[in-house]
Amino acid sequence: LAQDNTFKIGLILPMTGQQATTGRQIEAAAKLYMAQNGDMIGGKKVQLIIKDDTSIPDVTKRLAQELVVNDKVNVLAGMGITPSALATAAIATQSKTPLVVMAAATSSITEASPYVVRTSFTLPQASVALADWAPKNGIKKVVTLVSDYGPGIDAEKYFKERMLFNGGQITESLRVPLRNPDFAPFLQKVRDLKPDALFVFVPSGAGAAVMKQFLERGMDKAGIKLIGTGDVTDDDQLNDMGDGALGVVTSHHYSTAHPSAVNKKFVEAFQKANNNLRPNFMAVGGYDGMRVIYEALKVTKGAGGGDALLAAMKGQIFESPRGPMFIDAQTRDVVQNIYLRKVEKKDGQLYNIEFDVIKDVKDPGKNK
Ligand code: DHB
DSSP states (O other): OOGGGEEEEEEEEOOSSTTHHHHHHHHHHHHHHHHHHOSEETTEEEEEEEEEOTTOHHHHHHHHHHHHHTSOOSEEEEOOSHHHHHHHHHHHHHHTOOEEESSOOOGGGGGSOTTEEEOSOOHHHHHHHHHHHGGGGTOOEEEEEEESSHHHHHHHHHHHHHHHHTTOEEEEEEEEOSSSOOOHHHHHHHHHHOOSEEEEEOOTTOHHHHHHHHHHTTTTTTTOEEEEETTTTOTTTGGGSOGGGTTOEEEESOOTTOOOHHHHHHHHHHHHHTTTOOOOHHHHHHHHHHHHHHHHHHHHTTTTHHHHHHHHHTTOEEEETTEEEEEOTTTOOEEEEEEEEEEEEETTEEEEEEEEEEEEEOOGGGGO
16 A cells, blocks of 8 residues: 555553553553454554653653654554653644543643643543542541642642532642652551541552552551542552452542443453453543544545544544543543442452442533
8 A cells, every 4th residue: 555545643652661551551452443443444544653652751752753753643642641741742733743642631731732632531530529429428537649740739639629618628638759659658647647538649550559558557447448539449450459449439430340331342352352451441541542533534534634633533422431422622631421439349350330420521620
């Protein structure tokens, strides 16, 4: 096929390093989407070019530049962490290349470039729902513990604001480094403070370490509940966390146990293609991101460049494995249901079981 008949997707992911599970999940989901939907779309041959940024933002930026200039990709995608997405935003703007953010979840990312479209979630979106649930369920005094960067700062701020609005209290706000975090001294401090609950945000892949140290310190036995956004009970790790995780309540946009026909089909196909690996919220962000790209390409058939592609991404509405979702045409951010979930055992395995839903949640960060 001639060069101009190809449609290239430059997928930049952390395939190695601290965020490697994010890369593994999104790569597997993108490949599954292509296997299920073919690679001839709108008369173009779709080509996926995967690059490992090791979650170092300078590397993300260099790879994005090379993909745009040398490979002449039609769309950039991936972005495992917020600093990587922010480092790439200017390249998307300068080259008029849509940037589909499949993982990173700081509210402000969509404002860093008019070419950003997001299929993951935002931390304000997930955090507010939990701050509405907690005070109604006996949790009045909370200590927050977040990774000290964009999504953690968002989680801390929006959880706190809503808790105070609801008559709750935040007795301490702790921040732990993103790179090589040691949770022990922070958890010791929380134990001494004895709040009703500890609210946690850590990025995908770090939840198991938090859970282990929380239980080792007997915090649950001391009467301190663990709550957080669903990143902490990440489906990639949850089943290995042990029964100590039972009862942990989180809020998030996706659970592997989401009870819909579309999700059951997705989980089955994903596990079959990936040696039984359980898809997590990162996989769903990648799968839906591919769908947004494919549907836009069907409309433009490759004509009109990045601006036409971007226009065809805005306003897309469809049923994702997570439930209904919508790409808001004004903000280019995802509007979706946020679920309250509790860790329970089902068929001998640990799952985040949804018990309540807040429908069609927009990113609260966009109203400021
Ligand atoms: C981000 C990364 C994560 O792994 C996650 O679970 C949420 C947010 C981020 O860097 O934006």
